[in-house]
Amino acid sequence: MKVKRVTPDESPFTPVDKAPEPELGTGIIAKERYTSAEFMQQEWDQMWSKVWLMAGREDDIPEPGDYIACEMGREPVLVVRQQDGSVRAFYNVCQHRGNQLRDTGIGNADSFMCAYHHWDFHLDGTIKDIPDLETFPQGAPCSGLTELPCDVWGSWVWYSLDPDVEPLRDYLNVIPQHLDPYNFDKMVMTRDLTVVWECNWKAAVDAFNETYHVQGIHPQLLWHLNDQDVQIDCYDKHSRYMVPFGTLSPRVNQRPPEIPAGIKEMMIEAGMDPADYDGRVLDIRLDIQKFMRENGESQGKDFSRLNDDQLTDDYHYFIFPNITMNIHATSVMLFRQRPHETDPNKMYFDIQTYVLPGKDDEVPERPEHATYNFGDKSCGLVIDQDAHNLPGVQKGMNSKGYRGLWLSDQELRIRHFHKTIDDYIYGPGKKPSGAL
Numbered sequence: 150m151k152v153k154r155v156t157p158d159e160s161p162f163t164p165v166d167k168a169p170e171p172e173l174g175t176g177i178i179a180k181e182r183y184t185s186a187e188f189m190q191q192e193w194d195q196m197w198s199k200v201w202l203m204a205g206r207e208d209d210i211p212e213p214g215d216y217i218a219c220e221m222g223r224e225p226v227l228v229v230r231q232q233d234g235s236v237r238a239f240y241n242v243c244q245h246r247g248n249q250l251r252d253t254g255i256g257n258a259d260s261f262m263c264a265y266h267h268w269d270f271h272l273d274g275t276i277k278d279i280p281d282l283e284t285f286p287q288g289a290p291c292s293g294l295t296e297l298p299c300d301v302w303g304s305w306v307w308y309s310l311d312p313d314v315e316p317l318r319d320y321l322n323v324i325p326q327h328l329d330p331y332n333f334d335k336m337v338m339t340r341d342l343t344v345v346w347e348c349n350w351k352a353a354v355d356a357f358n359e360t361y362h363v364q365g366i367h368p369q370l371l372w373h374l375n376d377q378d379v380q381i382d383c384y385d386k387h388s389r390y391m392v393p394f395g396t397l398s399p400r401v402n403q404r405p406p407e408i409p410a411g412i413k414e415m416m417i418e419a420g421m422d423p424a425d426y427d428g429r430v431l432d433i434r435l436d437i438q439k440f441m442r443e444n445g446e447s448q449g450k451d452f453s454r455l456n457d458d459q460l461t462d463d464y465h466y467f468i469f470p471n472i473t474m475n476i477h478a479t480s481v482m483l484f485r486q487r488p489h490e491t492d493p494n495k496m497y498f499d500i501q502t503y504v505l506p507g508k509d510d511e512v513p514e515r516p517e518h519a520t521y522n523f524g525d526k527s528c529g530l531v532i533d534q535d536a537h538n539l540p541g542v543q544k545g546m547n548s549k550g551y552r553g554l555w556l557s558d559q560e561l562r563i564r565h566f567h568k569t570i571d572d573y574i575y576g577p578g579k580k581p582s583g584a585l
């Protein structure tokens with residue numbers, strides 16, 4: 150059964166029209182882009198230091214002095230709520246002898262005093278105090294902490310390492326128009342993890358930007374979603390696909406003996422009782438949509454700006470270069486891939502999950518952030534399946550027996566991702582022939 154995608158009205162809704170297909174050719178993508186230290190450095194110089202990056206959740210820093218200390222590659226960054234309610238970002242580095250001011254994490258401060266010699270900085274980054282200032286014949290440095298562009302969208306705080314970066318809204322392009330209809334600001338975080346993975350950061354981006362691997366790595370999902378009726382849209386830098394959930398893959402050619410577990414879970418989450426359902430499995434997706442439409446309001450959930458498909462399906466967005474969002478009407482699973490400081494064969498995989506609580510639901514407490522190495526702990530079956538695969542991918546990419554990525558139409562977003570990286574590294578449409 151093909152999904153007919155319709156935008157209910159115009160602008161307040163997420164557009165569902167198919168974007169024009171980009172002309173990206175069929176060439177092989179050089180494997181060295183995933184393995185070479187030189188390419189990693191090019192990415193850092195030309196791409197990571199030019200884009201907008203997600204620092205964290207805005208509601209983690211509601212009060213003046215609340216801060217998020219985060220890291221991108223070798224750069225420590227401090228995002229601070231100001232007295233006037235605005236948010237500003239600085240390098241998390243003392244201007245005296247370069248000590249990092251705060252460890253990674255969230256916290257609150259009246260000022261940022263450096264632990265080494267007690268130089269002290271106001272919340273706005275200006276110098277508050279320098280002990281024994283008279284012993285510096287040159288006086289105090291004229292500026293305080295080095296500031297970075299900072300803005301808020303979608304209830305997340307963003308920053309850029311480029312002082313001349315374009316405004317965040319311009320950078321995000323279609324994203325706010327597409328995703329503002331969701332209730333991100335009303336969602337609460339339920340999971341906050343970082344796992345060290347033994348692969349290049351792009352291998353982990355790729356692993357979530359195609360559904361071709363579902364039949365290989367996640368066979369159980371064939372009983373839960375349609376991996377083949379997937380609309381792919383590539384925009385300026387970003388991309389999306391829309392995957393029907395609550396249905397069966399066309400690859401399943403048998404009648405399920407009972408409602409498959411994943412679909413049952415969706416019904417329960419919506420407030421339905423699967424034991425009462427006497428329709429066909431293939432009708433459940435639309436029946437969940439109908440049920441949520443009829444009952445959302447009484448559950449205290451606002452679906453008024455979502456189309457029916459959004460009540461069941463995964464509207465899966467990739468915000469270049471490293472944010473993947475599996476978006477459903479009442480939940481978001483967000484991935485952030487960060488490169489390792491020095492090693493192209495390693496990365497940090499951040500996982501955050503959010504839910505939209507109903508009016509009678511207990512609001513879960515914000516979880517403590519946890520970091521661990523791959524294999525220490527399960528991240529849930531689906532992510533574990535992806536995670537187990539990736540070290541083997543990275544090993545194979547380093548082999549002399551492998552040349553590069555040989556991509557299908559189903560993997561168009563991966564090709565588009567590489568083209569966007571090229572546009573940063575070489576200039577838009579200027580990649581020299583023979584370059585990686």
Ligand code: FES
Nearest residue numbers: 243245246263266
């Ligand atoms: S390095 Fe910070 S006060 Fe000396």
Ligand SMILES: [Fe+2]
Nearest residue numbers: 356366367535
């Ligand atoms: Fe996967």
